[in-house]
Amino acid sequence: MSTERRSLPVTAANVDHVTASLHVPDEVSRPPVLLTHGAGGDLDGEGLVALAEVLAGLGCVVVRANLPYREAGRRAAPRAESSVAPFLSLWAAADALLRDEGLPTAGPGWVLGGKSYGGRVASLATAMAAAEDRPAAAGLLFYGYPLHPPGKPDKLRVDHWPSVPVPCLFLQGDRDPFFTRDLFEEHVRKLPRRATLQVVEGGDHSLQVTGAASPDGTPRGAVQVLQELEGPLADWLGSLDR
Numbered sequence: 001m002s003t004e005r006r007s008l009p010v011t012a013a014n015v016d017h018v019t020a021s022l023h024v025p026d027e028v029s030r031p032p033v034l035l036t037h038g039a040g041g042d043l044d045g046e047g048l049v050a051l052a053e054v055l056a057g058l059g060c061v062v063v064r065a066n067l068p069y070r071e072a073g074r075r076a077a078p079r080a081e082s083s084v085a086p087f088l089s090l091w092a093a094a095d096a097l098l099r100d101e102g103l104p105t106a107g108p109g110w111v112l113g114g115k116s117y118g119g120r121v122a123s124l125a126t127a128m129a130a131a132e133d134r135p136a137a138a139g140l141l142f143y144g145y146p147l148h149p150p151g152k153p154d155k156l157r158v159d160h161w162p163s164v165p166v167p168c169l170f171l172q173g174d175r176d177p178f179f180t181r182d183l184f185e186e187h188v189r190k191l192p193r194r195a196t197l198q199v200v201e202g203g204d205h206s207l208q209v210t211g212a213a214s215p216d217g218t219p220r221g222a223v224q225v226l227q228e229l230e231g232p233l234a235d236w237l238g239s240l241d242r
Helices: 046-057 080-100 117-131 181-190 222-228 230-239
Strands: 002-009 017-024 033-036 062-065 111-115 139-143 168-173 195-200
Touching: 002 062, 002 080, 017 046, 017 080, 033 046, 033 080, 033 117, 033 139, 046 062, 046 111, 046 139, 046 222, 046 230, 062 080, 080 117, 111 117, 117 139, 139 230, 168 181, 168 230, 181 195, 195 230
Parallel strands: 033 062, 033 111, 111 139, 139 168, 168 195
Antiparallel strands: 002 017, 017 062
16 A cells, blocks of 8 residues: 655645645445545544545545645635535545546545545535536545534534435444434434444543543544444445435
8 A cells, every 4th residue: 555645736715735645555346435524624634544544544545635625724614515616626626636546446436525524514515516417426424523512412513414415334333422322313314325323432532541531541533443344344345325
């Protein structure tokens, strides 16, 4: 597997490119994946890097990228809806990158997703693409979907879910302050396609498990937890062809 830096052109207010990393597996056997970061992070967050490496190890070409606001040096993320159009241009640039470099692809199309805010933006972009009859993604991969702000379970971020026309995988910690399982179970039926929930016992918003929260008292970092999720990730990716 190789990992190299790239610069991708985007259409955004303050930048015309973003920094990205391209992960190329030894053998491509699964769909390509585009991952972006959480609101306060960037493309090099350890969890996002670990997720990209696990996916590449499973045979996915992975593009891990900054969102334009982060590339412009902004600390605070804009409203997720404001990042949708820039994300769509990033997706187009990632697709062009694979074609320009002659990289093979497999499966039914791109998997889009990312950490928290990045995954939410990907879901909004997928809904918009469907509404505008653009090419559809093959699936959405959420690494800690921010179902609601911490302490505000009444402010759910699910209004667009009925317009998301692809299978979804949610990787969630049961101690994540952005996630309430009962609320998720209540609203997940709004998604038109199959939704798969993988819960990490004791996991926080990054899936890190402290010793106090661990069932056996052993702490596990986000990198280790994501590596342990290789099997569920492989199963879900394989299901996209069916």
